[in-house]
Amino acid sequence: MAVNPINISGSIDINSIVDKLMQVERQPLLRLQQKEVSYKAKISAYGVLLSKLGELKNTLAELKGSNLMGMKASVSNTDFLSAEALDSASEGTYHIQIKNVATSQSIYSVAFSSETEEVADLSTFSSQRIQIQVGSNTPITVTVDSTNNTLSGIRDAINSADSDVRATVINDGNGYRLVLSSKLTGASNRITVKVDEDNNGVFEEPSETDLTGLSKLAFNPTYDSDGNVTGGISNMIQSQAAVDAVLKIDGLEVTRPSNEINDLIPGVNLEIKKGDGFSSTIVLTVTEDSEKLKTKLNSFVSAYNQLVNTIKDLKGSNEKKGALSGDSVLMGLENSLRSITTTNYGGKTLNLFGLTHDKNGVLSLDTSRLDTSLDNSKTDVIATINQMASSLETAISDYINTAIPVRKNGLEQSIKWIQKKEDDLSRRLELTEIALRQKFINLDKLLNQLEGVSNQLVQQMDKISSLGGKK
Missing domain, CATH: 2.60.40 (Immunoglobulin-like)
Known part of the structure; x- marks a missing residue:
């Protein structure tokens, strides 16, 4: 029986070998791509953070100024008259009689x-x-x-x-x-x-x-x-007939071409609905409105808590890291929010007026405590809220205008550098793959040639063996 002295197969799975080798070669590129994805996620997270900061800042504008309480108007008979008080109105009581409404011809x-x-x-x-x-x-x-x-x-x-x-x-x-x-x-x-x-x-x-x-x-x-x-x-x-509205306010007769009157009492908009020839007297009362303050504070609390929850999501947990986990800007913002809303302003804190935090940093408003504080010292309440709003607005503006844009810009520059490196690596990997593929093609050809030589040797040895058998 003939023996094959060279056991060579010329069939090489070139694609499989090259693919496995290229998986190793691509590891640096994959690491860069992962870093790029991470940086883009951070930029997106900063965008969400900026949006929530802007919403909170908008509510702070309503918590500044001496007319924080707002004003309200009440009318003794709304069949004749309706009224709306702007924040610029002053407290007062007015007696109004209406002769007739204004009409169009x-x-x-x-x-x-x-x-x-x-x-x-x-x-x-x-x-x-x-x-x-x-x-x-x-x-x-x-x-x-x-x-x-x-x-x-x-x-x-x-x-x-x-x-x-x-x-x-x-x-x-x-x-x-x-x-x-x-x-x-x-x-x-x-x-x-x-x-x-x-x-x-x-x-x-x-x-x-x-x-x-x-x-x-x-x-x-x-x-x-x-x-x-x-x-x-x-x-x-x-x-x-086309006639003017005719009315008396505290005995003074006035006329207006329209039933919507906003220049009679400063800060008060009136709408004349019916007249009865001065027979009835309607009492208009303008007073401060604590409900407007509560509405403003509730808007602030809602925006504040949305920001707190956003920060929590971006930080993540031990089980699942957030997009800004460990980020110094995020941690600094979180500390600023808590510090400014709990600090002492002239011996007073927001907590005294019903604005309190729970253990998770979530803010809530106790309207009963606020009402009591307003009754006892409205000036202190307004002054404290004003100072808090101004301090928090300044801090938020710094994050909106400086801290976060600087961080985003740094990430964007890093992404540009990474993308350039990715392009360079991709071109090198293309050349590497071409070179590897050519090497194995050449090896495959060589193995095919060796296999041919091996087959010839086997044939020769078979002939020699057959000649020896005839003897």
Whole structure:
């Protein structure tokens, strides 16, 4: 039996060998990529932290200043009047009587047989104009021609002009009428309608104020002190007069063109709802509002606790590290929050007024204790909250504007350096893989050649063995 002196196989799994070798070669690149992912996670975490810091800072702006309490207005009869007190208002009591509310003017035309009946006589002048003005405001001019010479057409043209007048067409049972209503209240906002039938640029010529054609819509009357029409050009009919609101405040009679009045009592917005000829007296009381302070403090507590919880998540735990675990900026911020909200301000702490921390650093507000403190010494409460808010705002601003941006910038620069190193390593790894693959291809060829030589030797030895057997 022939013996193979060289046992060589020319079949090498080049891909498997090269892949395993490259796994070792890629370890430095993988470590860089892991570091890049970690740095990006830190940058993202700082972004979340900045957002929560900004929300807390916004609430602190409401806790500064002498009018921390806010003001409120109460009205003895809200059927007649409603009131809102701004923080700039002063405490006081006012006695108000209302004669009448302010109203806007409405006028209507003579009756037409339908809303599509022609209004202007275009047989002589095919294009005519209407000029409508409310008070001293800029007038609008509407052209009337064959395209819109109907009640509905004129209505639509007026409304398209986007003016201080609203136009409608109403069927009152006696016919269709064009109704014009001012969008503004008060005697100074009465409606004037002028007509230019010969289209020569001059309105209210004698022939343009009669009751024919487009002149049916002319309206420029005179009024008495109550807003009733007494003369002038009144081809349209007034259905509601434009009058000012008339009221008395502590016996002083005043008028206003609007029912929404914000210039009568400084810091107080009034809305007149009903008048009864001065018969009823409504008492308006403006006082400080502790509920507004509670609302501001609750907003602060909510934003503070959201930040505390965010810090906790970013720190992580022993079982699961957070994105900013062990970060000095985060730990410094946590210490600052606790220190500023527990420190002594002029012998007073927030704890005395109902703002307390639990063992996890979560803040809560005891409104009963706050009410008691306000009753005993409102000045101390406001001064302490002011000082805390100012101190915390300064600290937070430093983190928002300096500490965190500096840290983020450092991480961003590190990421750029890592990415450059990754690019360099990737190119080197490509070359390394090509070189390894070529080496094993060459080795595979050599083994194939050796296998061929081995086979030839085996054949020769087999021949020698067979010759020896014949002897």
